[in-house]
Amino acid sequence: xxxxxxxxxxxxxxxxxxxxxxxxxxxxxxxxxxxxxxxxxxxxxxxxxxxxxxxxxxxxxxxxxxxxxxxxxxxxxxxxxxxxxxxxxxxxxxxxxxxxxxxxxxxxxxxxxxxxxxxxxxxxxxxxxxxxxxxxxxxxxxxxxxxxxxxxxxxxxxxxxxxxxxxxxxxxxxxxxxxxxxx
Amino acid sequence: xxxxxxxxxxxxxxxxxxxxxxxxxxxxxxxxxxxxxxxxxxxxxxxxxxxxxxxxxxxxxxxxxxxxxxxxxxxxxxxxxxxxxxxxxxxxxxxxxxxxxxxxxxxxxxxxxxxxxxxxxxxxxxxxxxxxxxxxxxxxxxxxxxxxxxxxxxxxxxxxxxxxxxxxxxxxxxxxxxxxxxxxxxxxxxxxxxxxxxxxxxxxxxxxxxxxxxxxxxxxxxxxxxxxxxxxxxxxxxxxxxxxxxxxxxxxxxxxxxxxxxxxxxxxxxxxxxxxxxxxxxxxxxxxxxxxxxxxxxxxxxxxxxxxxxxxxxxxxxxxxxxxxxxxxxxxxxxxxxxxxxxxxxxxxxxxxxxxxxxxxxxxxxxxxxxxxxxxxxxxxxxxxxxxxxxxxxxxxxxxxxxxxxxxxxxxxxxxxxxxxxxxxxxxxxxxxxxxxxxxxxxxxxxxxxxxxxxxxxxxxxxxxxxxxxxxxxxxxxxxxxxxxxxxxxxxxxxxxxxxxxxxxxxxxxxxxxxxxxxxxxxxxxxxxxxxxxxxxxxxxxxxxxxxxxxxxxxxxxxxxxxxxxxxxxxxxxxxxxxxxxxxxxxxxxxxxxxxxxxxxxxxxxxxxxxxxxxxxxxxxxxxxxxxxxxxxxxxxxxxxxxxxxxxxxxxxxxxxxxxxxxxxxxxxxxxxxxxxxxxxxxxxxxxxxxxxxxxxxxxxxxxxxxxxxxxxxxxxxxxxxxxxxxxxxxxxxxx
Numbered sequence: 001x002x003x004x005x006x007x008x009x010x011x012x013x014x015x016x017x018x019x020x021x022x023x024x025x026x027x028x029x030x031x032x033x034x035x036x037x038x039x040x041x042x043x044x045x046x047x048x049x050x051x052x053x054x055x056x057x058x059x060x061x062x063x064x065x066x067x068x069x070x071x072x073x074x075x076x077x078x079x080x081x082x083x084x085x086x087x088x089x090x091x092x093x094x095x096x097x098x099x100x101x102x103x104x105x106x107x108x109x110x111x112x113x114x115x116x117x118x119x120x121x122x123x124x125x126x127x128x129x130x131x132x133x134x135x136x137x138x139x140x141x142x143x144x145x146x147x148x149x150x151x152x153x154x155x156x157x158x159x160x161x162x163x164x165x166x167x168x169x170x171x172x173x174x175x176x177x178x179x180x181x182x183x
Numbered sequence: 184x185x186x187x188x189x190x191x192x193x194x195x196x197x198x199x200x201x202x203x204x205x206x207x208x209x210x211x212x213x214x215x216x217x218x219x220x221x222x223x224x225x226x227x228x229x230x231x232x233x234x235x236x237x238x239x240x241x242x243x244x245x246x247x248x249x250x251x252x253x254x255x256x257x258x259x260x261x262x263x264x265x266x267x268x269x270x271x272x273x274x275x276x277x278x279x280x281x282x283x284x285x286x287x288x289x290x291x292x293x294x295x296x297x298x299x300x301x302x303x304x305x306x307x308x309x310x311x312x313x314x315x316x317x318x319x320x321x322x323x324x325x326x327x328x329x330x331x332x333x334x335x336x337x338x339x340x341x342x343x344x345x346x347x348x349x350x351x352x353x354x355x356x357x358x359x360x361x362x363x364x365x366x367x368x369x370x371x372x373x374x375x376x377x378x379x380x381x382x383x384x385x386x387x388x389x390x391x392x393x394x395x396x397x398x399x400x401x402x403x404x405x406x407x408x409x410x411x412x413x414x415x416x417x418x419x420x421x422x423x424x425x426x427x428x429x430x431x432x433x434x435x436x437x438x439x440x441x442x443x444x445x446x447x448x449x450x451x452x453x454x455x456x457x458x459x460x461x462x463x464x465x466x467x468x469x470x471x472x473x474x475x476x477x478x479x480x481x482x483x484x485x486x487x488x489x490x491x492x493x494x495x496x497x498x499x500x501x502x503x504x505x506x507x508x509x510x511x512x513x514x515x516x517x518x519x520x521x522x523x524x525x526x527x528x529x530x531x532x533x534x535x536x537x538x539x540x541x542x543x544x545x546x547x548x549x550x551x552x553x554x555x556x557x558x559x560x561x562x563x564x565x566x567x568x569x570x571x572x573x574x575x576x577x578x579x580x581x582x583x584x585x586x587x588x589x590x591x592x593x594x595x596x597x598x599x600x601x602x603x604x605x606x607x608x609x610x611x612x613x614x615x616x617x618x619x620x621x622x623x624x625x626x627x628x629x630x631x632x633x634x635x636x637x638x639x640x641x642x643x644x645x646x647x648x649x650x651x652x653x654x655x656x657x658x659x660x661x662x663x664x665x666x667x668x669x670x671x672x673x674x675x676x677x678x679x680x681x682x683x684x685x686x687x688x689x690x691x692x693x694x695x696x697x698x699x700x701x702x703x704x705x706x707x708x709x710x711x712x713x714x715x716x717x718x719x720x721x722x723x724x725x726x727x728x729x730x731x732x733x734x735x736x737x738x739x740x741x742x743x744x745x746x747x748x749x750x751x752x753x754x755x756x757x758x759x760x761x762x763x764x765x766x767x768x769x770x771x772x773x774x775x776x777x778x779x780x781x782x783x784x785x786x787x788x789x790x791x792x793x794x795x796x797x798x799x800x801x802x803x804x805x806x807x808x809x810x811x812x813x814x815x816x817x818x819x820x821x822x823x824x825x826x827x828x829x830x831x832x833x834x835x836x837x838x839x840x841x842x843x844x845x846x847x848x849x850x851x852x853x854x855x856x857x858x859x860x861x862x863x864x865x866x867x868x869x870x871x872x873x874x875x876x877x878x879x880x881x882x883x884x885x886x887x888x889x890x891x892x893x894x895x896x897x898x899x900x901x902x903x904x905x906x907x908x909x910x911x912x913x914x915x916x917x918x919x
Contacts, residue, residue, distance in 0.1 A: 053877075069889050165870075
């Protein structure tokens with residue numbers, strides 16, 4: 001299992017190398033995205049979220065997932081497309097990531113999605129390399145584009161999108177970083 | 184499990200055990216000089232060294248074996264009284280302990296062979312040790328160092344090539360008739376080794392006319408030298424075994440060998456006979472015979488039953504199959520095994536991680552039972568309430584006993600300081616005695632792990648700055664020997680650790696002077712003793728006129744304070760000039776669960792550690808936008824959690840102030856509701872939140888929602904640095 005997650009984690013090193021396999025597709029702000037199924041732990045309904053103050057907008061807060069406290073990230077906000085509106089079908093997809101800093105310990109992160117669609121098999125010939133622009137999100141977040149039912153599905157790069165290191169650095173307010181300078 | 188894995192696990196056990204043994208060894212060494220009867224401790228040290236040597240041999244760590252061997256030799260001489268206990272010897276042995284520990288740590292790092300640099304250091308230590316071994320009248324047995332031959336020469340008497348087995352053969356009278364020629368056996372025997380000496384026993388030979396030429400009357404006493412084992416030699420006489428008496432005994436010089444063999448046996452057999460067979464002093468057949476004999480004795484005695492059963496050891500000696508000393512050694516070993524077994528039953532070594540998982544699970548259980556209780560209260564069903572009440576009580580008990588599992592006595596941490604005090608006092612040229620009390624006070628393992636460093640700072644500080652030199656002490660009519668005390672006890676749900684010295688005490692005036700000089704306090708500030716003493720924990724604060732390599736640079740005490748605070752503890756200083764200083768560290772018993780106080784702001788719930796809360800008061804309605812209130816004549820700066828945490832909703836009509844105190848700084852948090860006390864199971868927050876200030880962690884409420892635990896110190900610091908809401912020298916305010 002670890003080995004598998006590792007391989008997906010290493011993907012960003014090589015460009016557009018989204019592998020064929022099973023993907024979970026979901027809708028976010030009218031766009032369809034997909035995540036490799038191996039990284040996904042479970043899908044739960046949105047609710048009981050505790051906000052954490054002094055964090056950037058894309059960190060919505062934390063939830064209690066059977067006793068462990070899991071941070072929840074708003075992907076739309078992370079992509080710079082504004083905060084997700086909570087609706088009836090809003091769900092949280094719990095994704096397993098490998099912390100890219102030291103020990104490489106595994107860490108669960110929840111992402112808010114408008115609606116979860118289905119699990120699909122995507123074959124290699126369906127996958128196109130990501131365009132360098134035009135998707136409206138950072139190119140390094142994308143592993144590839146897959147054609148499904150006449151429209152494109154964006155295959156996300158979990159390692160980059162949910163990089164704990166990058167996100168926690170973003171959450172440093174200027175004042176905090178000042179303090180870090182002398183501390 | 185593959186062999187490799189097994190070995191790795193075994194190696195792990197070896198490392199842990201060895202390090203523990205080394206610690207014991209060090210403790211014993213340190214107490215050698217002052218104790219009344221050192222025998223037991225010398226034995227303990229010897230045993231420790233011996234075990235380490237034995238187990239390292241098992242793993243093929245030859246460099247450890249060879250080094251430990253020399254240490255062991257010295258200890259052996261000490262044990263036999265050939266060497267006296269002297270401070271020099273202890274001083275020479277202590278670094279050896281360290282060296283062995285170093286070697287073992289290198290093994291941990293995967294370095295299984297000797298490192299040239301380290302072995303050079305090892306050789307120096309060995310040379311030093313040799314000096315203790317050499318001057319003794321004769322090197323004798325103490326130098327069991329290199330070859331076995333030496334021992335033989337030393338104890339076996341002269342250069343005569345003596346054998347190592349004594350064979351006593353009495354051939355049965357029918358041997359010749361059965362076609363067994365005694366001489367052929369002896370000839371065959373000589374293929375196994377060399378017969379050093381042979382005496383024919385012909386006492387049974389009758390006078391000529393009564394002699395039957397077909398009967399064998401002969402017996403032989405043979406001094407036999409061979410590398411073969413007893414079993415093998417016995418095999419030679421296989422065919423005459425039934426009719427003849429065959430005794431195979433090790434020579435006296437070899438008895439020691441067997442005794443040491445017995446001592447080195449792995450501790451898995453607890454039968455005397457088995458032990459002897461394992462060591463090779465007894466063959467299986469001999470044991471069987473002896474057991475049969477024992478059985479016979481039993482049936483003969485009939486009614487007297489088991490009570491009169493002759494011990495196997497006695498039988499063996501009577502039958503002359505083994506000598507008394509060997510049996511005694513085996514008996515000792517047997518006893519040791521039993522003792523160890525008994526000890527094993529008392530404690531089980533458990534992986535700390537497993538315990539952590541258990542504690543985590545129990546934390547969840549506490550949370551979910553709180554949830555159940557909440558629901559039960561809503562139903563107002565008496566039966567349900569009763570059962571949940573009972574369950575809550577049980578869960579609390581389970582939680583307490585689970586937390587108990589992680590408790591370890593602080594004594595092990597304390598005893599480490601024996602060595603520190605010894606070394607540092609030598610370095611400083613002071614005579615300082617360490618008195619330890621309350622070592623069996625128990626505290627959470629995680630606390631013990633983290634308290635070592637702060638304690639080290641305090642101890643060094645006391646020794647360097649607290650305790651005066653012997654001359655000065657005499658002038659002040661104090662005993663020349665300074666004393667440092669480490670004490671621990673439980674007080675109201677926390678553990679208190681005291682480091683006290685009978686030195687010069689803190690000089691209040693000098694501290695104040697220094698503080699004014701550094702601009703920490705105003706010139707004419709009136710401060711309580713406590714406040715003044717607290718200044719020594721300020722970063723970079725030092726009143727020492729001399730900077731030694733131990734302390735005096737002013738780093739250290741602030742680190743102590745920071746470490747203690749990180750453990751949610753606090754330090755108190757009590758000092759009397761000329762009489763000494765006592766540093767008192769108060770620490771929570773556990774880090775996993777705290778007493779919290781819940782407050783509500785808007786829809787959010789926060790938990791504030793209860794021990795940092797002084798009181799709760801209603802916010803005066805006329806406060807308006809002011810950032811301070813008048814709390815019984817004292818200025819209390821306010822921190823509004825609502826804007827700080829960007830909680831946007833209208834504040835209620837009545838708000839409350841939670842007055843918190845940290846390091847003498849008081850502040851008031853403005854919150855909406857006070858929700859009461861709450862047993863808080865701390866859940867770490869994700870790394871994602873590593874940079875946020877003011878939040879120490881999270882917990883899960885009975886409702887299943889997550890609540891954030893406020894980090895009072897960092898919140899105060901954050902707000903203070905943000906808009907200087909909290910004056911930096913608050914302590915003056917409180918004192919004025």
